Amino acid sequence: MKSSFVAWFFAAATAFAVQAEQVTVKSTAPQQYVVKQGDTLWDISSLYLASPWRWQELWQSNPQIKNPDLIYPGDVLALVYDASGVPQLQLVKGVKKLSPTSRVALKSLRAIPTLPMNLIEPYLTYEIAMSDEDVAALPIVLGANRNVKMNTQGQLLYIKGDVNQQAVYGIYRLGEHYRDLQSQQVLARETKLVATVRAVHGGNIAAGTPASVAVETVKQEIRAGDVLMPLQQLYSAQFKMSRPSNAVQGQIVATNNQLREFSTMSIVVLNLGKADEVNEGHILDIQRQSPTxxxxxxxxxxxxxxxxxxxxxxxxxxxxxxxxxxxxxxxTMPKEKVGELMIFKVFDKVSYALVTKTREPLRVGDYVVAQPN
Known part of the structure; x- marks a missing residue:
């Protein structure tokens, strides 16, 4: 009975401490910072916080900022403290002067992204994870008007399936299956954009007449059997960084570099999707099982x-x-934290994430977890 009470007491004390924990600014944090072209929100957050995903807590009492995820090149950020000693970042207004000889350039109209776009943009723009059932229903490439291996701009392709005349489509190559590491259940099929086309004729499957499309851009060789989907080009470069409100537990099931071990700024695939209530911007801990x-x-x-x-x-x-x-x-030893990642694209059963912090090299099979707030 005594040990149960002690365990309860320390658990309650720990929970209270977590709830009462205030965001702590790094001792090396600059008192003033000018946002530059090429910065990311994660970069700037890392200047001020050991846990960059807690960025919004620095802005919580700042009436100048309606959306803390929208910060622009040319903005000047100042670190201040309120009467209770709570740190805040404020947007400097008026004459933005950092020294007698330097002034801030005019503010850009485009907000800085949350994460490095050169790393995640291909996955936002060119890659989709789909079920085999959805893939089977898509139009496919039958061939071209010339028997050549490399299809070029302006060439006609013949399509089995329905297309809308003059609509723009992406041609996608079917990639590997993502599988759950425990059950080996297929979670999704990777598809990569290889070309863009514009529909010329709709075709008629019942009459045996294929549709036709004109090639507009080519990233890779177009092959018979590649599939067509409406081109998806719209995406957001800003993410609301936060911990999930519900408990989450999953695994890293694949990585972009196919290496045995990987580290910070690697793209990974998780066996978590919309059904697990994970969203773009969610921060998860990476854990590794200690050996038995x-x-x-x-x-x-x-x-x-x-x-x-x-x-x-x-x-x-x-x-x-x-x-x-x-x-x-x-x-049976516990799992230990070895890093953090941020989810940036969510599908039905899988999601893509960027590794933002590591304590040691990571591996496929490492766990990802989050406890409810």
Whole structure:
């Protein structure tokens, strides 16, 4: 009873501390900063905060800023403190003068992005994760008006399926399947944009007449069997950074670089989607499972180094739910945080994210988690 009360007391105290925690500004944070072309919101947040996703808390009492995610080149940010010592960032108005010899350039009309656009724009613009059922319903490329391997601008392609005359489409190449690492269930199919086309004739499948489209731009070779989708070019460069309001647990199931290990600024695929209530801008912790230890007669050893008898004991313990026995004790270690990431594109069952912080190299199979606020 005593141990239960102590555990409850410390849990309650910890929860109170988290709720009462105030945002802490770095000791190296500049008192004044001029937003430059090429900056990202994440870059500027990192100048001021160890946890850049808490950016909005610096603006919470600032009536000058209606949308803290919209900051422009030429804006001047000043770090101030209120009467209670709470830090705030304010937008400097009036004469924006940093020194007797330097003045701020005229403000740009385009807000800076949240993340580096050179990294995420291809995934916002050119990549879509779809179910096999949705892919099967799409029009496909049958061939071209000339038997050549490289289809060029202005060439005609013949299409099986319905297209709207004069509408613009993207031609997409089917890529790998994303699978859940535990169940091996197919989550989605990767599709990559290889060309853009404009519909010329609608065609008639019942009469055996294909539709035709004219090639406008080519990124890669167009192949028979590639699929057509309405071109999706609209996307936002700004994201509202926040922790999810609900508990989230998933895994990294793929990465863009196909390497065994990867680090900050890598693009990863998660087995979390719309059904898991994750959104663009959500910040998740990356965790790694610490290795299991078997404590046997020869002393504690990692499961990889345990002998056959110890491994058999572990298997029996897992099967019957009795991890502790006289012969050995199986220690299932906790998961430890190894980094953070931000989701920037969400599909039905998967999402794309950018790794924003790492403590050590990451791997496919690492966990991603968030606790409710």
């Amino acid at each position: 230890v078997i404590e046997g007669q020869a002393g504690p050893r990692y499961i990889e180094d345990a002998n056959s008898l110890e491994k058999l004991v572990k298997a029996v313990a897992e099967t019957f739910g009795t991890e502790n026995s006289e012969a050995s004790v199986v220690w």
